[in-house]
Amino acid sequence: MYTSINEFIQEWNQEAASTQRLMDALTDNSLQQMVSPDDRSLGRIAWHVVTSTPGMLNEFGIKVDMVENENTVPTSAKEIAEAFRKVSADTIDSIQKQWTDESLKEMKNVFGMEMPKAVTLSLFLKHLIHHRGQMTVLMRQAGIQVPGVYGPAREEWVHMGMQAPVI
Numbered sequence: 001m002y003t004s005i006n007e008f009i010q011e012w013n014q015e016a017a018s019t020q021r022l023m024d025a026l027t028d029n030s031l032q033q034m035v036s037p038d039d040r041s042l043g044r045i046a047w048h049v050v051t052s053t054p055g056m057l058n059e060f061g062i063k064v065d066m067v068e069n070e071n072t073v074p075t076s077a078k079e080i081a082e083a084f085r086k087v088s089a090d091t092i093d094s095i096q097k098q099w100t101d102e103s104l105k106e107m108k109n110v111f112g113m114e115m116p117k118a119v120t121l122s123l124f125l126k127h128l129i130h131h132r133g134q135m136t137v138l139m140r141q142a143g144i145q146v147p148g149v150y151g152p153a154r155e156e157w158v159h160m161g162m163q164a165p166v167i
Ligand code: NI
Pocket: 048, 052, 127, 131
């Protein structure tokens, strides 16, 4: 659990940067990639990652601009990537201005559950990571070369002078 805002910001910076690399790799066509006819498309998941970022912060009591036209998934991958860049910067700015290390211990009712504010920030990152995992699979299915997240992607091993493991 986070005990300081700085600790969270450092982790956010890393997770946001790897998420941004995925967002920047999206193509307009790939946004239509579906896991099944009943589930969200890649574009919808990526847009959900964007819109839920200020959405969750507001739920936590942090005032930050919501994304405009949040119910309409853009058809432009660049627009989604740029929107993530903005919400990601807004996240750091709003948390640093509105919360202190002390406020992390305060309780807050979030989505109907009482929890310390420090826990809301863990939830926030877990949500991002969950959807980012969904994105990497759909990106592969759409034929996009996926940037590595916690380690090299298949194509990146060669740049390290190594072969990708077979399994
Ligand atoms: Ni979600």
